[in-house]
Amino acid sequence: MHTDTERCVRAVRSRDARFDGWFYTAVLTTRIYCRPSCPVVPPKPENMVFHPSAAACQQAGFRACKRCRPDTSPGSPEWNARADTVARAMRLIRDGVVDREGVPGLAARLGYSARQIERQLLAELGAGPLALARAQRAQTARVLIETTALPFADVAFAAGFSSVRTFNDTVREVFALTPGELRTRAGRPGPGAPGPGAIELRLPYRSPLTPGNLFGHLAATGVPGVEEWRDGAYRRHLALPHGPGTVALTPREGHIGCRLRLTDPRDLTLAVSRCRWLLDLDADPLAVDEQLAADPVLAPLVAAAPGRRVPRTVDPAEFAVRAVLGQQVSTAAARTHAARLVAAHGTPVEDPDGGGLTHLFPTPGQLASLDPESLALPRTRRTTVTTLVAALADGAVRLGPDVHWDEARAALAALPGFGPWTVETIAMRALGDPDAFLAGDLGVRKAARHLGLPATPAALTARTAAWRPWRAYAVQHLWATDSHPVNHLPA
Template sequence: MMDDESRYEAVRGRDARFDGVFFTAVRTTGIYCRPSCPAVTPKRQNVTFHPSAAAAQAAGYRACRRCRPDTVPGSAEWNVRADAVGRAMRMIADGVVDREGVGGLAGRLGYSARQLQRQLTGELGAGPIALARAQRAHTARTLLQTTGLPVTEIAFAAGFASVRQFNDTLRAVYGTTPTGLRGASGTPPEGDGVPLRLAHRTPYDAAGVFDFLGRRAVPGVEEVTGEPGERRYRRTLALPHAHAVAEVGERGGAGWLPCRLHLADLRDLTTAVQRLRRLFDLDADPWAVTDRLARDPLLRPSAAARPGLRSPGAADGAELAARAVLGQQVTVRAARTLTARLVAAYGKPLSAADGTLTRLFPDAATLAEADLAELGMPAARRAALRTVMTAVADGSVRLDPGADREETQRALLALRGVGPWTASYIRMRALGDPDVLLTGDAGVRHGLAHLGGTPDPAAWRPWSSYAVHHLWSVAASAVDG
């Protein structure tokens, strides 16, 4: 836990590790910044600290135009925490408040709107409306500065209820009008879609993430093109309002990956970005992970060799669950082949193909009723897939970003055909849990055998999922060597 004095030392050192962990507000300027802001360090007596951008905005501060604190990676704390506040933050990021209101968010958590307001305000200095408002402002700024869309269209695409609310919010958050924000960015970048920079903390093992996704890319839904170091990951996304095609590049800049989103409905921008962030594990804290795992002599060499290792999540929970069932007791290559057959048979075709991307991954309701005979796999596994998809479709198994991880795992294990590996793998990737140890996984066993030591799983918490990826890497290196 940090106190204000250690936070100020991080600001003095312009320590980017804390960007997104807390925000610095300066009384004399009325501006709030990220800790690594390159501006002259303010005097200690003029500085206050806030746990979220929304809290700084609620206190009357405007975002710094130099360091753009609204573009920092999210706090890794929300990936770790399984309590109501952590779950609420993940759902707000996914756009639940914009789509369902505070009542919908509270209902998903099993709280009243008043209880939720009290908990979030107590910990973050801002309630769900303020947190969602800060997110809408960031979405609006992105669209203003990267597209030539009319301002009115952007207002509603960003989730604002009226143009007046849109104008008032941008003045309060950025200290300027929508036109002023657009003019400050110059000419919008060329090309179709919405160009973005997906921020992350460094170091980031982009090569490892692209290797992982490339080996599992399902034809029709995903592809990885280009040579190592210059690869592009592309995929289709089924989103709340429509579909999208996303493209993420392996080579970015210091602390970001390039992305371009082709959205059929611009209201899906925030949700699409958050799902890509989870897929690429962009909000992780690599320093905390490496510091913890390097204390274990067994993992120390691997942790030192790959300090930016990530644990990729999923773009869609139901999709990942289906892929996990298809991957039971088969190789990654065999699972990819089965999944490609599934997509070809049941995936919804795009209105127009985008290169090799032709379909959306079939939704849970479709697979719950599917025959699946064309997949050429045992009847028991076909039944297990239908069972899991039925549970997801009727809500008895929740795989949304705010799902209770313990409850979801128990519900999965209660289903016929779902064992500990499948339930844990779904929890690790679909729910983004950073603390899952796949004890029965063959790759984990091979990695441990190669290291030749006795594991101490307690020493890896709360980052056991990253330990799994290190062990997979060790096992793969042993085979290649």
């Protein structure tokens, strides 16, 4: 979009927050870059240039605006709506892969050479993987500076910088402030001894957002011991590279409150990325709603609850196992099966806030030795579970952000016991395909009959072609025609 100068100028002049994260405005006279909704008086059009990423702005010699803080914009919705190489690369960079594995590791995951990845990212985003990762490190550093009392040396290494000097130089270059000045402006106390304190964040999103089905689904399907709804927040344990973490996510006006407790602050970037993915916070609700509302059948549903999101997962492998456990049973039964699996094979983890979280969900490796006779499931379902676990453990099935959605679908469909419902459920919530559609789902078919839509899977699939590529969001609206607890915030 950044190449459409006229459209970008209109967005800046109207301070349209819908375009935050889509592009960035760099001002030639001040050498500052802003988000489109920046509250300052817009510059003259001839003094504006537009870039597709904060990293491109920084690489061109611009610093972040202190008023609108463009580095805190929601991410571009493109990276969650596409499955091409650039989109998958951006999802991996967002997860901190470049910091952990370098550019060669990023390229290996995508099956390309480092030079090819560099060329594709430069062409579309105006910056290579190192510059994009550097911009993300700067934002992580800012979060730790402003929300914790960690010494700056600890902040530097937690954010992924190789040295304190590089950290200091980057912060000054990107924000035109020293780390100390950033902390003072935020009103934080001086550095203290690092400890297991909570990190409080605001996770921005593009309005509107209807939280009912989003948090209702997570709460109603939550696995006891791993997840819970408590004091108005969805809480769960997170399995992270440097140790377990705990997150509490609270729906608020204009943002999601996020309270993290981490074993190691180096996991902050990945934890935030997973939380944003879980809640689908980088979606473009206006684009989704506009297309779905063009159908007279969906228009009243969209008008009644604009901005519905697709509840996802923090761990694709975990969700795949849970999807199989939930085949042809009620929500309550699926939770019971998953809770038994967690109690028997999960890693015990203490809840730092004294809640009901007790375990991490078991990994495929931990479930590899699972005795199928211990599962209170039909024999065919036991085979499905053990086959899936083995395929996940040995890499025959991959469900990470680096995987093309169609390739993952094909790998899952080849497993015994995997029909269209299971494959599309995983595609929608674990892989994040915005066009995943559960034509054979009981709730979808019930809603279709109620709304006068075709009820058979084939006919319904054909009827919904006009909803593409947002059919996963249409599913949320169809489900919401029922009074099931997944569609409402818990009391």
